[in-house]
Amino acid sequence: MNIISGFSKLSKLEKINYLVENFLNGSNFSKNKIKSFWHDSENEQRVFDDFSENTITNFYAPYGVVPNFLLNNKVHCIPMVIEESSVVAASAKAAKFWLERGGFKAEVVSTTKVGQVHFIWHGDSEKLFKVFEESKDELIASVDPLVVNMNKRGGGLLSLTLKECTDLEEGYYQLHGEFETCDAMGANFINSVLEAIGKKWQELVMTSDFLEETQRDIQVVMCILSNYTPNCLVKAWVECDIEELADRGLGMSAEEFANKFARAVRIARKDVNRAVTHNKGIFNGIDAVVLATGNDFRAIEACGHAYAARDGQYRSLSNCIVENGKFKFELELPLALGTVGGLTLLHPMSKISLDMLGMPNAKELMMITAAIGLAQNFGAVRSLVTTGIQKGHMKMHLMNILNHLEANDEEREKAKIEFDTQIISFNSVRDFIAGLRNYQ
Known part of the structure; x- marks a missing residue:
């Protein structure tokens, strides 16, 4: 048994050496890889080390942005930290769609x-x-x-x-x-x-x-x-005339799309199996902004899921209303966020995120975060009721597969062309790359 006493008192390098010798087969590759993720600046790295305990390195996550996000008649560029393919793309696509239809609206109901x-x-x-x-x-x-x-x-x-x-x-x-x-x-x-x-x-x-x-x-x-804060509540919504939903990318009439979209949301209001995945999609957007701004995504998720079950059944956090020629898609949930204290200004990237958002106060950040959750939800449901969610998702996932196979630039370009219309799977991409390499 590899039991150790006083591990927390070891230096960072001593911790790494212990892990390499006892759990990583003495691998110099692992040791060097761990050290390669240290920050170049010792002062910056010390800040990261002090966030948690027994820190040995940093774990990176992609930091993306959604431009042209119109909220309450103000255009934002919204930072998102998330590793899942297609989330940022879906939010950006939704932002572009609603930019031409009045944008997103939001209001804070209460902050208790x-x-x-x-x-x-x-x-x-x-x-x-x-x-x-x-x-x-x-x-x-x-x-x-x-x-x-x-x-x-x-x-x-x-x-x-x-x-x-x-x-x-x-x-x-x-x-x-x-x-x-x-x-x-x-x-x-x-x-x-x-x-x-x-x-x-x-x-x-x-x-x-x-x-x-x-x-x-x-x-x-x-x-x-x-962390259950049902009276720290924010609403976000988009709305327009049904005829304004017309878009060549839908593959159907605006009225058919509106009704199909609303039905998909109603299913998520009634069926727990669908509701869980539906809300997970909402939190794809919300968590990404919460992380980017140094807030606690675990508290936000726990509260949101409890709120989704407040009447005794777990339901969708969003709702869609189609009536009298109007389409309205809305989201209501608790978001206990902060823009001072904690990591919000201590983490260097969180500070940049808040700068990017115009140094919002807590209420403004609540509205921004709720709106991006609604945008992500709109993008996901739109894909589900039109082309299907895998088409866009797997195109993004293709990049992950190519990185795993260590494809070079030429191989990547040929793979993009090859799989533009084909079903993407790890095996099919692996076989295609192998064929290119054997041919050479």
Whole structure:
């Protein structure tokens, strides 16, 4: 067994040597490849190393852009970090399509975030609620030093309520806080406030004159924000007259396309098998912008999927309405994003992304991100109901196959011509390249 003690205390090079010797067959190729992805600047590399733990190198992902993206009558060039073929191309194609039809629209509905102090207490709940009501002002005042700066920016702790959750777990209660964190995502701020509230609440319960001594026993289980933020909500949409959808690339009339498109979205609203893939496509666009701007795509996805199942069934996050000669395609979801704090300005490429977007505030970034998710969804559904999704996807995937086969420039050009109208598979491309090489 290759057990090691004190691995985190080793230097970066010592970590790499250990991995090479014990897990990479002593390969100098692997060692050199790992080191080749280090940043040329030691200062820049130190920033990357400090993002996480036991860092040995960097893992690159493609950074692309979608130009000509018209949102709320302003043209953007939107950065996207994603490795999946055809995502950026589909978003760019959707952006071009809607550029001529009024562009995308978006609005922020609300920006409230939440967190809870989870605790266990046994006794007469009416007495506990009385303790809370009598001490609520003191409880909130106890975190004044923590919220003063956020208050100056227009945010802070908006409300605090006591919730009985004994139907979920014996003796289980929550202090439920609602927060406004302005342009910050706010996780550290919320968690710090909740921990201070939890400590003060425990003190107040244990010393309350309203409770008998036998009812002063309280166990604070945890103090933590929730990544489920259904009241941090944004909407994005596109709309036009059905006749304006006419496009030679559809291969059908505008009316047939509108109805077929709407039916495909309705299926995703009703069938969970389709809904999961449908929403995955939405997050292809959203995650790419979230990553490019240094935000937390895992929190965004977890919240979005929970929101998609808020009525008890998992459904499409987007919706399509075709009526009275009008076509409207819309998306609504929670997006708790920030443009200050975290990695947003610490990661050098995140800072460039925000510069590219005109240094948006959090609300503006919410609208941009929702709109690119809708664009990606439109592009994917459009392909599905017209040419099929594989035609464009596999053309992009051809490049991956050719890279895997280490094709040279001449071979790549001949392969593009050969597979312009043929079905693309790894075996067929491999055999074609092998044939070229044997012929030579």
